[in-house]
Amino acid sequence: MATLLPTVPYWVFCVYEPLSIFGGFAIAILFPELFVALQLPDTEVTELSPSNKLIAWQTGNLFGIMAMMGIAVLFATTEPPVVKRYLVALLLGDIGHLTAVWWVMGSYEFFAAHRWSWFTWGNVGMTMFLALARVGTLGGLLGEIKLQASNDEKAKKAK
Template sequence: MATLLPTVPYWVFCVSEPVSLVVGFAIAVFQPGQFVELQLPNTDSAELSSSGKLIAWQTGNLFGIMAMMGIAILFATTEVAVVRRYLIALLLGDIGHLTAVWWMMGSYEFLSAHRWNWFTWGNVGITFLLALVRISTLMGLFGEIKPQPSTVGKVKRK
């Protein structure tokens, strides 16, 4: 299966990101208490309400959908514009995600990476890395997003 992405973005967006989303899905669905508790570093453990469990499960569901959509879009499209718009949409989501976490953590905790737990590294560190790779990919720093030679000009005729 070919994608339009150069090698580094391919491994990041077609392999690593879907795997991390499936891991996030599993934690949110099968361990909702831990998922909610670990959202912010240095938070006390508390009993998770039914609403909290529901929000964790819904978030897990979104992670699963994002993994499937990424695989479907990046492996199915032959349109450079679709890949670019997909990456821009996810970049905007990354910015919103990081802004929300920064708001809730506060600047001191957000910028004190040495104090983060493993989950915060995934929540903030991985999201920041994905945003940087998205920006770099859109700027062409890893190479051009382009159709593979095997897909250019091939149209099925009836």
């Protein structure tokens, strides 16, 4: 267990987020044409130029790095400021990501959640969820970022 995060942020940032990012990695690397086509609604899957395939693969590679970095930081550090700065950096990345998608999709498609595909829910909806979870965690609404008592310590205190 990541020792500094309370229960809900632990499950969001140490379990769900790395798994979902790994899913993005896998789609980008294994199915780059699909990955590119799914970025915007109503886009057909077509053969990619070598340059576009390279960009999809590089994006997938970045997803892989992000998943490994999250696991490395959240499971290794014993310093709350490190976790907080990590979450702030990702929150800024979430804002940049959402702004770029909004800019390209346009307001109507971006805010028409009832029209979103499963991929858009992952790309936009889950990014919004993660951003809100980061704000809630940083604001202390989901518990305090601190050294958490292990199950052994909790059992000793209960006796």
